[in-house]
Amino acid sequence: MADRKIPSPIANTETQAFWDAARTGRFVLPTCTACRKAHWYPRAICPFCADGTIEWRDASGKGTIYTFSVMRRAKEPYVIAYVTLAEGPTMMTNIVDCNFDALRIGQPVNVVFKETENGPPVPMFRPQ
């Protein structure tokens, strides 16, 4: 199956550090220095306590599938999903490198970076 072309994310001043890390294969999570919680999607102001500063911490890259859907009505079907990370937050992603029909909610997955059309790679997940 031909790989789907993945549109490029657009870095901005809030998220440049995430994409710089992604280019070196590191999956980092925005974490608040005040309440210690990681959040998603990444932003400069903590959505939980609106206090402290955000630092980028290396994440385990492990998670479980919260929900997913195989997009059948596409030239190259793909799996959109939400994955709940070991560190807490749940993020939108794609599940890749697998048999789509064998996927199930609760399945453990690991992060893998996938190249985009002309930007930094984006974090996706594959079954363990």
Add this chain to the structure above:
Amino acid sequence: MTIKGKAYIAGAYEHPTRHAPDKTVAQLHAEVALGALQDAGLTRDDVDGYFCAADAPGPGAATMAEYLNLKLRHVDSTEMGGTSYVAHAAHAAEAIALGKCDVALITLAGRPRSEGMATGTTPRLRDPNQPEGSWEFPYGLTTANGYAMCAMRHMHQYGTTSEQLAWIKVAASHHAQHNPNAMLPEVITVADVVNSPVIADPLHRLDCCVISDGGGALVIVKPEIAKTLKRPPVKIIGAGETVKHLSGGTFDLTTSGAARTGPIAFAEAGIKPADIKYASIYDSFTITVLMQIEDLGFCAKGAGGKFVADGNLISGVGKLPFNTDGGGLCNNHPSNRGGMTKIIEAVRQLRGEAHPAVQVKNCNLALAQGTGMQLGTRHCSATLIMERE
């Protein structure tokens, strides 16, 4: 302070077109505006408040106010996606209660069908300044697969089945057969739905709403004016609105904003879900209906699958007659926004002017519930409760 009893829906009009290549969007807005004013027995000169959302051409309300040559003292272009008009009706009641306007006009119109929009299945990056864009667009988020993820999780968490979801479309089709304007007027079966092609697991083609041109409008007036008009008055008695989102990555996709707006609206109206005789429930997809029915309290959370099955939403058959015009699932979804037609059909029911085959007997209390934008990420919810005098 409450809006209960402070404003009445005096005029309602749904454009009969479902395909309008020969008309402009501005023209459709104007036609529905004039239709609703005629229904109310009022004219453009009576309008002093105007409400529209992002489907109106141009930024905000200025373009249509000029096109219609309105002389306004209150303007509101609140954008809440497809449920904007449910919120507008409440905002109009608020403005009237405060004396900011006496006659409020709300319009919706659009031509996604004529313009060939691949509405639900194409990823779209709407605004590069949206901070969430780069965390969603690369993954191929579309309207359909966002809602599908809610359905998949609901099935996992509560045991909901595709057959139960299909009953929602089947019920809508039973109503649409009586609507000469409906895009899908044929009665269909559960098998028809579950055997239609899968768009995004677990949603099939027939779990989705139609794509149509058209529009609708409402005229909302203060009680003193309502008393002078000939049409049966429909009183606004309660409303709620919210935004439900992903909360920094800590969310439950099986719950909609209706869990917040329903209780607020019922409390203001001073009634319970069991008092509602007819409900218009936003139906972009079958799962949208199921989640809102649970969240409004028509059944226990997670019991929606059993509740909607076996014709329970069919007028004259089940306990909760819904979308008796055929709804977005079978009738129309003008401009990909179903909130306006939800109120219009509720008004027909309260006036006793729905099709006789689907008219609810002694319909004195009705609800319109809307969900705008994307159930699978962030959406707006608005609930409106209305009473026949």
